[in-house]
Amino acid sequence: MDCRRATEPPMAQNHTLATKKDHPSQHQLGYSPRMSRIMSGIQPTGSLHIGNYLGALLNWVRLQEEYECYFSIVDLHALTARPEPQELRLAVRELAIGVLASGVDPERAVLFVQSQVPEHSELAWVFSCMTQMGDLNRMTQFKDKSQFQADNINAGLFTYPVLQAADILIYRADRVPVGEDQVQHLELAREIVRRFNGIYGQTFPEPIVVPAKAPRVMGLDGESKMSKSRGNEIGLFEEPEETMKKLRGAKTDPQRLRRNDPGRPEICNVFSYHGYFSDAATCEQIAADCRSASIGCVDCKQSLAGNLEKVKGPIRERAQELRANQGAIDEILNEGGNRARAVAKETMDLVRERVGL
RNA sequence: AGGCCAGUAGCUCAAUUGGCAGAGCACCUGAUUCCAAAUCAGGGGGUUGAGGGUUCAAGUCCUUCCUGGCCUGCCA
Numbered sequence: 001m002d003c004r005r006a007t008e009p010p011m012a013q014n015h016t017l018a019t020k021k022d023h024p025s026q027h028q029l030g031y032s033p034r035m036s037r038i039m040s041g042i043q044p045t046g047s048l049h050i051g052n053y054l055g056a057l058l059n060w061v062r063l064q065e066e067y068e069c070y071f072s073i074v075d076l077h078a079l080t081a082r083p084e085p086q087e088l089r090l091a092v093r094e095l096a097i098g099v100l101a102s103g104v105d106p107e108r109a110v111l112f113v114q115s116q117v118p119e120h121s122e123l124a125w126v127f128s129c130m131t132q133m134g135d136l137n138r139m140t141q142f143k144d145k146s147q148f149q150a151d152n153i154n155a156g157l158f159t160y161p162v163l164q165a166a167d168i169l170i171y172r173a174d175r176v177p178v179g180e181d182q183v184q185h186l187e188l189a190r191e192i193v194r195r196f197n198g199i200y201g202q203t204f205p206e207p208i209v210v211p212a213k214a215p216r217v218m219g220l221d222g223e224s225k226m227s228k229s230r231g232n233e234i235g236l237f238e239e240p241e242e243t244m245k246k247l248r249g250a251k252t253d254p255q256r257l258r259r260n261d262p263g264r265p266e267i268c269n270v271f272s273y274h275g276y277f278s279d280a281a282t283c284e285q286i287a288a289d290c291r292s293a294s295i296g297c298v299d300c301k302q303s304l305a306g307n308l309e310k311v312k313g314p315i316r317e318r319a320q321e322l323r324a325n326q327g328a329i330d331e332i333l334n335e336g337g338n339r340a341r342a343v344a345k346e347t348m349d350l351v352r353e354r355v356g357l
Numbered sequence: 358a359g360g361c362c363a364g365u366a367g368c369u370c371a372a373u374u375g376g377c378a379g380a381g382c383a384c385c386u387g388a389u390u391c392c393a394a395a396u397c398a399g400g401g402g403g404u405u406g407a408g409g410g411u412u413c414a415a416g417u418c419c420u421u422c423c424u425g426g427c428c429u430g431c432c433a
Contacts, residue, residue: 151425222393231384252393259391270393296391 038067038210039173041074041114041164044091045081048098049233050312051217051226054276057102059177059212060109069109070171070340071099076114076121076163080156081149096329098236101318112336114167119344124159124166126351130195131162135188141181165189170344174205177212200354215276222251222269237316240309247301256297263290263297270301277307 040063042056063069073095078088092113104111114120136142139161146153156163164185168176169192178186186209193204216225219232226233234243250270256263265271265287274283286303289295322329351357 153425248392250393254394256392257390257394298392301392 036067036175037070037171037173038063038175038177039070039072039168039171039207040177041072041077041167042095042099043078044073044075044088044095045078045083046091046228047094048236049226049228050236050276050308051219051233052098053102053236053315054217055179055212055214057099057104059214060099061103062213063177064105064109067175070173070343071104071109071111072114072167072340073099073112074114074167077160080145080154080160082152082154093326093329096333097319097322098315100322100329100332101315102236106332106336110336110339111332112340113333116333116337117170117341117344119170119341119348120163120166122348123170123344123351124163126355127166127169127192127196128159128162130192130199131159131188135191136161139184139188141185161185161188162192165192168207169193169204170347171340172205172343172347174207175210176207177210177214179212179214180216183209203350203354217276218269218272220246220250220269234308236312237319238312239316240305240313243308243312244302244305247305248298250301252297252300259296260293262293265290270297270304273304273308274300277304277311282307 040056040060042052048057060069060071064071073092075088075092078091083091096111096113099111100106136158142158142160145157149157161184164182165188168189176186176189186207190206193206197203218224219226219230220234221230221232224230224232234246238246247270252270253264253268255261268290271286271290274286278286282303286295286300290297290300
């Protein structure tokens with residue numbers, strides 16, 4: 001992994017703010033006809049698994065090719081679960097390592113830690129005054145999380161979508177890749193923008209929701225989304241032996257009782273993993289052999305383990321190299337933080353002026 | 358700030374008058390099975406939120422604190 005100092009992005013001239021000479025009412029600030037700016041965040045919770053990789057990291061790697069990207073490790077959001085301080089710090093570092101090892105290029109995209117850019121919090125406060133309780137009350141994720149951590153329903157959890165809106169709009173991002181579960185939050189962000197612009201004049205672009213090509217990766221139990229808290233995950237940094245051990249216990253077609261029974265790959269969770277890690281020809285072959293009982297589930301799992309390792313192995317090795325060079329990680333994050341803050345400050349200066357602070 | 362209620366295994370809860378801390382689910386191991394599931398057999402797991410006190414003996418009674426919930430009040 002190349003850890004040289006990141007340079008200014010070539011597209012830095014886009015999204016410039018209106019100066020005093022400009023006429024804001026005729027000028028949609030932050031809008032760039034040439035290149036869309038993307039903002040996306042990921043929470044530093046637990047350790048990375050292949051669900052995170054397929055759902056978020058891989059997307060980032062693709063997005064940085066086409067867009068001006070701001071990628072953030074959102075530790076302020078993670079705080080809603082009150083992690084141990086040293087664990088939070090470790091999770092942030094490990095996530096940065098995972099992001100870089102997966103192929104996000106810090107020279108191409110701005111990679112930074114949310115809390116290093118205090119403007120996120122500042123804009124979130126302003127936005128919270130633009131947000132109606134009734135709207136927040138409707139957020140299904142808040143209700144879900146409230147059930148999940150019933151002993152810690154804090155206000156941060158409630159205003160989470162407001163901070164999320166600030167995350168995006170502090171960079172005047174016009175596109176946001178989100179999974180199904182985040183669409184509602186994005187709608188709220190757009191609502192906040194409309195309200196703000198309506199009251200104070202055109203200031204923010206209304207971010208467009210880009211449906212993330214993020215598969216909903218099921219856990220090894222085949223019952224729910226892959227997550228560390230459910231203990232049904234395949235770790236991104238896992239050794240192949242560990243992964244095979246977990247795969248051996250993974251749920252398959254419950255109707256395929258004997259080796260000679262024909263299988264149903266279309267309902268088999270393990271087969272669905274092949275779709276992510278094996279090429280099309282292999283997938284077809286495996287499916288056909290499973291249906292005809294030419295291969296057993298163990299064969300299928302071994303094949304998968306091999307293909308999984310082809311993806312996971314190089315990432316694990318790059319991660320090892322990065323871990324050995326903490327200074328470089330810090331430098332990348334600091335540089336990313338500086339670049340992010342420069343943009344965030346511009347936005348915040350304008351917001352202060354607009355709202356009368 | 359005050360009042361009331363609650364806290365027991367990963368989860369949901371039980372434990373008689375103060376008398377050996379338990380069950381279900383989950384988890385792990387073995388049998389079986391190509392693997393998993395199902396079934397059967399076995400197993401690990403606890404500072405009973407924390408400290409102090411009363412007692413031969415405290416999950417249980419007293420006390421202080423912590424956490425969470427509900428109610429009343431005060432300030433900005």
